[in-house]
Amino acid sequence: MNTQDFSGVFVFAQQVDGQIARVTFELLGKARELAADLEGEVTALLLGHDIAPLAPSLCEGGADRVVVIDDPALRHYATLPYAQALSAAIERYRPAILLFGATAIGRDLAPRVSARVRTGLTADCTELAIDPQTRGLCMTRPAFGGNLMATIVCPDHRPQMATVRPGVMRAIERAPVAQPRVESFQPAIPPPETCQLVDVVRRVAHEAELADARIIVAGGRGVGSRDNFALIESLAAALGGSVAASRPCVEAGWVAKDRQVGQTGRTVRPSLYLAIGISGAIQHLAGMEESDFIVAINRDETAPIFAIADLGIVGDLNQIVPALIAGIGEARQNG
Amino acid sequence: MKIVVCVKQVPDTHEVRIDPATGTLIREGVPSIMNPDDKAGLEAALRLKDEVGARVTALSMGPPQAEAVLREAMAMGADEACLVTDRAFGGADTLATSTTLAAAIRTMAPDLVITGRQAIDGDTAQVGPQIAEHLGIPNASYAEHIELDGDALNVRQQFDEATHLTRLSLPCLVTAIGELNQPRYMTPGGVFEAWREKQIRVLTRADLALDEGDIGLKGSPTRVKKSFPKALKPAGVTRRHLTADEAAQAIVEALKAQRVL
Amino acid sequence: MDFTLSREHEMSRELFRQFARREVEPLAREIDEEERFPRETVEKMARLGFLGIPIPRAYGGQGCDALAYILCVEELSRVCATTGVILSAHTSLACDPILAHGTEEQRQRFLVPLARGDKLGAFALTEPNAGTDASGQQTRAIRDGDSYVLNGAKIFITNGKEADIYVVFAMTDRAKGTKGISAFIVEKGTPGFTFGAKEKKMGIRGSSTYELCFADCRVPRANLLGQEGKGFSLAMQTLDGGRIGIAAQALGIAQGALDKTIAYVKERQQFGRPLAKFQNTQFQIADMATRVEAARQLVYRAAMAKATKRRFSVEAAMAKLFASAAAVEVTSMAVQLHGGYGYTREYDVERMMRDAKITEIYEGTSEVQRMVISGALL
Numbered sequence: 008m009n010t011q012d013f014s015g016v017f018v019f020a021q022q023v024d025g026q027i028a029r030v031t032f033e034l035l036g037k038a039r040e041l042a043a044d045l046e047g048e049v050t051a052l053l054l055g056h057d058i059a060p061l062a063p064s065l066c067e068g069g070a071d072r073v074v075v076i077d078d079p080a081l082r083h084y085a086t087l088p089y090a091q092a093l094s095a096a097i098e099r100y101r102p103a104i105l106l107f108g109a110t111a112i113g114r115d116l117a118p119r120v121s122a123r124v125r126t127g128l129t130a131d132c133t134e135l136a137i138d139p140q141t142r143g144l145c146m147t148r149p150a151f152g153g154n155l156m157a158t159i160v161c162p163d164h165r166p167q168m169a170t171v172r173p174g175v176m177r178a179i180e181r182a183p184v185a186q187p188r189v190e191s192f193q194p195a196i197p198p199p200e201t202c203q204l205v206d207v208v209r210r211v212a213h214e215a216e217l218a219d220a221r222i223i224v225a226g227g228r229g230v231g232s233r234d235n236f237a238l239i240e241s242l243a244a245a246l247g248g249s250v251a252a253s254r255p256c257v258e259a260g261w262v263a264k265d266r267q268v269g270q271t272g273r274t275v276r277p278s279l280y281l282a283i284g285i286s287g288a289i290q291h292l293a294g295m296e297e298s299d300f301i302v303a304i305n306r307d308e309t310a311p312i313f314a315i316a317d318l319g320i321v322g323d324l325n326q327i328v329p330a331l332i333a334g335i336g337e338a339r340q341n342g
Numbered sequence: 343m344k345i346v347v348c349v350k351q352v353p354d355t356h357e358v359r360i361d362p363a364t365g366t367l368i369r370e371g372v373p374s375i376m377n378p379d380d381k382a383g384l385e386a387a388l389r390l391k392d393e394v395g396a397r398v399t400a401l402s403m404g405p406p407q408a409e410a411v412l413r414e415a416m417a418m419g420a421d422e423a424c425l426v427t428d429r430a431f432g433g434a435d436t437l438a439t440s441t442t443l444a445a446a447i448r449t450m451a452p453d454l455v456i457t458g459r460q461a462i463d464g465d466t467a468q469v470g471p472q473i474a475e476h477l478g479i480p481n482a483s484y485a486e487h488i489e490l491d492g493d494a495l496n497v498r499q500q501f502d503e504a505t506h507l508t509r510l511s512l513p514c515l516v517t518a519i520g521e522l523n524q525p526r527y528m529t530p531g532g533v534f535e536a537w538r539e540k541q542i543r544v545l546t547r548a549d550l551a552l553d554e555g556d557i558g559l560k561g562s563p564t565r566v567k568k569s570f571p572k573a574l575k576p577a578g579v580t581r582r583h584l585t586a587d588e589a590a591q592a593i594v595e596a597l598k599a600q601r602v603l
Numbered sequence: 604m605d606f607t608l609s610r611e612h613e614m615s616r617e618l619f620r621q622f623a624r625r626e627v628e629p630l631a632r633e634i635d636e637e638e639r640f641p642r643e644t645v646e647k648m649a650r651l652g653f654l655g656i657p658i659p660r661a662y663g664g665q666g667c668d669a670l671a672y673i674l675c676v677e678e679l680s681r682v683c684a685t686t687g688v689i690l691s692a693h694t695s696l697a698c699d700p701i702l703a704h705g706t707e708e709q710r711q712r713f714l715v716p717l718a719r720g721d722k723l724g725a726f727a728l729t730e731p732n733a734g735t736d737a738s739g740q741q742t743r744a745i746r747d748g749d750s751y752v753l754n755g756a757k758i759f760i761t762n763g764k765e766a767d768i769y770v771v772f773a774m775t776d777r778a779k780g781t782k783g784i785s786a787f788i789v790e791k792g793t794p795g796f797t798f799g800a801k802e803k804k805m806g807i808r809g810s811s812t813y814e815l816c817f818a819d820c821r822v823p824r825a826n827l828l829g830q831e832g833k834g835f836s837l838a839m840q841t842l843d844g845g846r847i848g849i850a851a852q853a854l855g856i857a858q859g860a861l862d863k864t865i866a867y868v869k870e871r872q873q874f875g876r877p878l879a880k881f882q883n884t885q886f887q888i889a890d891m892a893t894r895v896e897a898a899r900q901l902v903y904r905a906a907m908a909k910a911t912k913r914r915f916s917v918e919a920a921m922a923k924l925f926a927s928a929a930a931v932e933v934t935s936m937a938v939q940l941h942g943g944y945g946y947t948r949e950y951d952v953e954r955m956m957r958d959a960k961i962t963e964i965y966e967g968t969s970e971v972q973r974m975v976i977s978g979a980l981l
Contacts, residue, residue: 023503084501085508086471087480111501115483118468122440122475127563130436130466145567151355151463157569164563177601201514202480205496206507222602246602279602289870300600301578302593308582309872318596319580320589330590338594338603414614528618529652530675531665537611 010103013165016042017102019093020051020065020073021112023084027061030108032178034171035069037135038106039179041144042071044137050074050100054092056082059189066187069179073189074100080196083207084112087199090119095194097124102166104144106135109170117170127161128168133175134158143167174221174278217266222248223277225268225295228255229284229305229324236261238328239283245335251275253291269294284324287312304328343396343490345387346452347420348443348473349380351404351411352463376411379458383518385525386488387456388419394490397421399450403431403443409542416536417528424450428546433559436464440472442557445550447477454495455515459484470517481515482508486522606900608670615671619678622651623686631683634809635954640765641809644686649720653690657910658698662710664718668910669844673851673902680855681862684958685809687855691848692761693717696966697724700770700841701788704829713768713788725766726845727757727815728838735971737772737838738781742817744773749824751775751787753817756799759965763813764798767791770841771815772834784834788826795820806957843916844909845966850902850922853930853962857895860930860937860955864888867941867950878940887940891933898926917979924972927962934959 016038021028031051038049051070053062055077062073074096080088093116097105107113109131121128134147138160144167147158161167217223224246226239236256243250252262254269268275269291280298285291287303287310295301296315303316304324313319320327353372376384387398400415402408403426412423426446434442447455455477460467467483474481486505487498495514499506500521510516547557555561581592597603608616626647634641648654656672658664665671672694680687701714716722733739742755753773760769769789776783789796799814829837865888868878878884901922908915934956938945945952963969 083506085506086483090475111484114467115471115481118436118440118466118471119475119481121468122437122472125437125563127435127437128466128468129564130464130468150465150569151353155569155571158567159564160567161564199480201511202482203509204506205509208505208507209503246597279597279600289866300596300602302596304589308580311870311872313578313580315578316580317578318593319578320584320592321580321582322584322586322589326586327589330586331593334587334590334594335597335603338598410610410614413610417614417618527622527651528614529665530615530618530656530667530671531652531660533614533618534611534665534667534671537609537614 008164010163010165013101013103015047015050015100015102016045016104017050017052017100017106017166018070019105019107019113019116020053021108021110022053022055022058022061023112025055025058025061027064028108028110029178030110030171030173031065032068032181033173033176034106034108035065036178037171037176038104039069041104041135041137044139045103045142047103048072050102052076052093052096054081054089059191062189063184063187064181066184066189067181071188073187075189075191076194077191078193078196080198083204085199085202085204086115086119087202088196089116090123091196092194093120094123096192097166099192099194105166105168107168107170109172113170117168121168124166126164126166126168127159128170129159129161130170132169132171135169135171135176144169217249217251217268217273217275220249220275220277222246222279223251223268223275223295223298224248224281224283225251225253225285226256226262226283227253227285227291229286230256230261231284233259233261235325238324242281242283242328242332245332246279246281248277248279248281253285253288282312282316283328285312286310287315343390343394343454344399344450344452345390345396345454345456346399346401346447346450347380347384347387347415348455348457348469349384349400349402349411349415350377350458350461351375351402351408352377352461355462374407374410376414377458377461378520379460379518381458381525382520382522383456383458383516384415384418384420385523386485386516386518387454388526389523390454390490391419399424399452401426401443401446403427403439403446412542413533413536413540414528416540417532418526419532422543423540424543424545426545426550430547430554430558433562434557435562435564436466436468436472437563438557438559438561440469441476441561442550442552443469444473444476445552446545447473449545449550453512455479455513457515457517459517459519467517470515474515477513477515479513479515480510481517482510483517484519485516486519488516488522612670612674615667616674616678619675622647622653623678623682627679627686628682631685632948632951632954634683634685636948638803638808640811641686641689642765645689645723645765648690652720654693654720654723655698655718656694658702658714658718662702662718663715664698669847670903670906670910673847673906676848676851677855677858677902680852681859683809684852684856684955685807687852688761688807688810688849691845691852692726693724693766695845695848696726696761696841697766697768697770699844700726700786700828700837703840704786704837705788708825709788709828717768722767723762723765724768724770725760725762726841727760727769727771729757729759731756731758735968738784738835740772740774740784742771742773743777744775744785744787744822746775746824747821750821751824751827753787753789753795753820753822755817757815759802760813760815761810761965763811763815764801765811769815770828771817772838775831775834779832781835782832784838785831786828786834786837787822788828789820789822793820793822804961806954806959806961842966843919846919846923846972847902847905847909847915849962849966850898850905850919850926853923853926853959854895854898854902856955856959856962857891857898857926857930857933860934860952861888861891861895863951863955864891864937864940884940887936891936894929894933898922898929901925917976920967920972920975923962923967924969924976927959927969930959930962
């Protein structure tokens, strides 16, 4: 394989029901940096049906060009038609780099495509950079349950493929583009005979599962009562996060068992963990200490939770939480 | 019906710790376990066996010690087990691994292949769909429910915002998630039988007629350039004697810095 | 000499440990508090074959060995001593004598459902006036045609009322003393067989301890276990095996208390640092761990002697004598290290300390074990 035949940074622009996934813009933001280092272009690959109107927003988000593959078979995500369309696009456009969001769709599609075109794929990256010497892509990802980081390269195969963890890369400010470059590509997508998508059921108002939650607001014994636990719920709602609890709250019947974080509950690693009225028993810490950012509010300044909190507030949660909910509301309005 | 379930022996990553002095991974004393998603996949196969009758083969690729998870699979109820092992397979990335496993599966001609969604040591979730691609069969990832329907399998797949109901004709591949079921326990008699009476079939490179360029390090497009411990968290800040509003403000500022707000 | 467990034993232990942590531990406090027999746990154990671990497959068991069974009692007792003794009484005291002394017909009729877990077993030797001196049996069994008629009472019967099948001892010929004692298999529901008062105990409070009453209870001759007049030696042989089970229970309790204490002293802060940083704590933990490990070696050795069909009477007595003392000491040290919290029911060591004491008493007190050991030496 002559790696010189491949150029440009491509992004799989995930859309579901005409909504472009947020991670797509994050990928475009990162792709811009990579393309700048490579002096190349950013191309967004937009797959779906009747989705051409979405293309300009991708240019606004950082794509130099959008390639639209519009086909009825792509109306809903299905592995085989999408893999077929994408493989055809790789053959046609020969990208040096192809990025996916590490979403459920991205992590199903990317491996199937990588096996088809026989190239390397790195999962769930949290950092991407161009090696100035080789001009290859350095893909950094956590391994061993996040205990170890590894930087992966794909020296002799193209495209260099990666899925990227949502919420890690930064989208650029969207700027209007006078003349978005949008082109259409229409590979043949024969309907798969071995696999049919029978139905798609949206999960309406489905509360984010704790294990996948990016923001978790957890209450502990210090919350005091079942009624007072509404404070935790309100704060979670204000942040768009999920509610969790330490064991005493579950045992007291304030919260359902499936909300329990800790050794005998769930292990979580959200971007933000707010521990409210939680002293931080070792069993609780075991379930949340890997969180990216931990905020603790507790009256007892010797509580072990403060040892692992990035920001600890010694004080009365009954006063601080309402103030915080108000503060978040203000910040959202101004932001 | 013939079902092949891929199971991987993994270190229990909950037990992995970093040496605070050297910043390296302490692997010693970390128990090896059957990868949890794979265990859900095995349970799904055993339920099909209970319901409609099936011959369940547990398949693993790894060093000779990986035998333990295959014995465990048999102690849970798998009929037989096969270990794909060879020094030549060492250093394989997901593409080389899936190529090797696909070659082993091809020799078994199963109706259904089940893998876990992802292994807790690598967390790539790539090997399942890649095996399906190599075998040229359809795959349904993230199965939270499966149901055999004649010569097809109905699968409920858990995507981020929606559930997909997919119908796949056999043979096909499914990747299992924890929500699929609650895996059964082994039985004491099953454990004794698995160790004392059952054999594990060993497949090496010679048995699989694989090209040298497709396996191990040579068959792996990706390379680990370096690995390093996650940067240790800097010590946090504890603020005392703030008014409620000051405290709220301090948190809001932190959330902005974390790009939560 | 190899002190490591075989891989099948290691994997069995892992199975028992997982089961204990997930299914047994969450109930331990509740069944103690409510003095409630954990029927649901027994049913779960039955489905997984735990009720017939050392029994051959031909008789509905798992075909493992005495050591695998002991590992199960240990791991259960590590989180809940009540669950440990339920299994021990069932396996060692009911299944074992029927396997060892039953006729083929008795094994099929009684052992198979016991080992499969369809039925639960119990053992009835102790009487108000026959404890350590088991020869003072008052319960009588009078031969009448094709049956025996039982009259009398048994006390402190583990699994009483909950069990379906009882191995009961009675005098068939009072003139012959211990040589006049015989063993019978009595099923729950047999007319004349009723349950008296439930004991209110210090520990193992979820275990069902009852008085058994026999009033003209007619038991078919086919239910005579072993030969007439051989009941006493059958009881003593059975208790030799049972002692390994109780020793394993004691070992499990001690290990459980050590587990809880290690976790606690790492977490609990006094004078600005964790208790684990104090030398007193470190030395106490070292002593506890050493006692636990010494007990383990004795218990496993006794179990292996039984598993390999060697004599194990003295080994079993030593294991029980030492392990039960270790359980009492280690749980007491555990409570001490927990301080005031350790004395509250919020903490498991409080229950463990109460549970430990019985292991020095039942299935032969520590004094009886010393008699057995010295009897073999002097």
